Amino acid sequence: MKIAMIGHKRVPGREGGVEVVVEELTAQLVHMGHEVTVYNRRCRGVSRQKSFNGARLIWVPTINKKSLDAVVYSFFATLHALFGRYDVIHYHAIGPSVMLFLPHLLGIRTVATVHGLNYKTPKWKGFAAWYIRLGEKIVAKYADEVIVLSRDAQRYFQCAYGRKTCYIPNGVQLRQIRRPVRIKNSWGLEGDDYFLYLSRIVPGKGLEYLVDAYLRLQQPRPKLVIAGDSVHVPAFYQSIREKVEDCPDVIFTGFVQGELMDELYSNARAFVFPSEAEGMPMCLLEAMSYNCLCIVSDIPENKEVMEEHATYFESKNTNALYRALERFLLPAPRPNTRAYAAQRFSWEKIAQKTCSVYAGKEVEDGCCDGADAGL
Structure with missing residues (x-):
């Protein structure tokens, strides 16, 4: 399967949970034999390597301003992905998912992972908060499949939009416990x-x-x-x-x-x-x-x-x-x-479930049958 990842800042990187998820999920998907392209945001001082852990990296221009960064990046990343002949484009976070309607119009399969309802936090105000809420509505209406990370978010999408979603939590990679040196x-x-x-x-x-x-x-x-x-x-x-x-x-x-x-x-x-x-x-x-x-x-x-x-x-x-x-x-x-x-939080199991979502198959916790929300 040929897969594109859009929405994070950059891989490899640990700026936030989204970056960790994209990095770990991509590694598992490559190990399973899939072809993954990761769309990174360009940033000064960051080397633009062309691949990481078997995945292709594409560096997309953006604007280093909080309210416009995700908007500009996701627009250019989506434009490039439209011509990539991907089997599925996987959007991460609801802000960047505003651009999801473009591949939807062209019949390209899309999956969106809702990493949180960001506008509920005081970090986002004004245009940014409005734009994130727009992304939520577009995800609910147009995404072929929606992945949520919590039962609370699953209930929210069902109540607010009548939208069925697939619950797949994040995973964790066990690292070494070390002495304080x-x-x-x-x-x-x-x-x-x-x-x-x-x-x-x-x-x-x-x-x-x-x-x-x-x-x-x-x-x-x-x-x-x-x-x-x-x-x-x-x-x-x-x-x-x-x-x-x-x-x-x-x-x-x-x-x-x-x-x-x-x-x-x-x-x-x-x-x-x-x-x-x-x-x-x-x-x-x-x-x-x-x-x-x-x-x-x-x-x-x-x-x-x-x-x-x-x-x-x-x-x-x-x-x-x-x-x-x-x-x-x-x-x-x-x-x-x-x-x-x-x-409980095995990345291997999470990647297997995510692949089932890509293919439109039912997973254990119940996945949506497609975009059926009435807005």
Whole structure:
């Protein structure tokens, strides 16, 4: 099968969950014998390699502005893909999926994965929020198949549009659990002596609540490590920095990946994820794969992933998060969630189900029979 991937930023890359999904899914599809082309966004300072893990990479021009980046990229990527003779074009995220109507008009099979209802977060406002909602409507009406990552999103599409969808969660790749070597050299972290936040530093992730709750903890307390980047939202990042400018216990690592990421997950007292809205949080899957204790907001998407394997607090409630952190001021045994994550969130099984969706076959959790939403 000849497949195109559109919607992410770039592969290889870990800017967000969408990029991880496209990279892992593509690797599995290539291993299964499919021909995959991945449409990357051009970016200064990033080498434009022509292939990765057996997939062809095509670099598409875009505009480095938050409100226009996905619009321009997905337009040019779709134009190129229209002439690629693909069996299926797979769009990721509802913003880039606005362009899905073009291959639909030409009779090219399309699949869209809804990675989250992004307009629900404060990161997106004005034109960007409107455009993302337009993408949602186009996905519901025109996509041959729609994949969702949570039962909550599945219920939403059924209630809002009468649209059947296919539930296929994200997967996780088990990586090595490592001793604190690099993080000790870089930041003096010994292991089990810090709370970890590892995600993008953007509005909607609840980081401001975490910082406020942490600053209320009495000494002695674990450090707080904030790992991630802040693309397009420097003002928000600066507001977080200002909150903790007099607190040496808060460490900003910037974007991390590879062995450094392994060490941060492997040695955290607890992983904290206070997000206000998600599709399916990759960082929680990763945290479980390292046997992390997890303190997470009680939004449906988090609870669906973690089930009984987390300590929950009320979303956007600083007092509730403070009380949750307080429970882990002293060391606690690490859970054995690695096996659970590997069994439930296998990339191999996810790729097999996705191929069934490409072919229009029923999958175990019930897939739509095509675009039948009345808008």
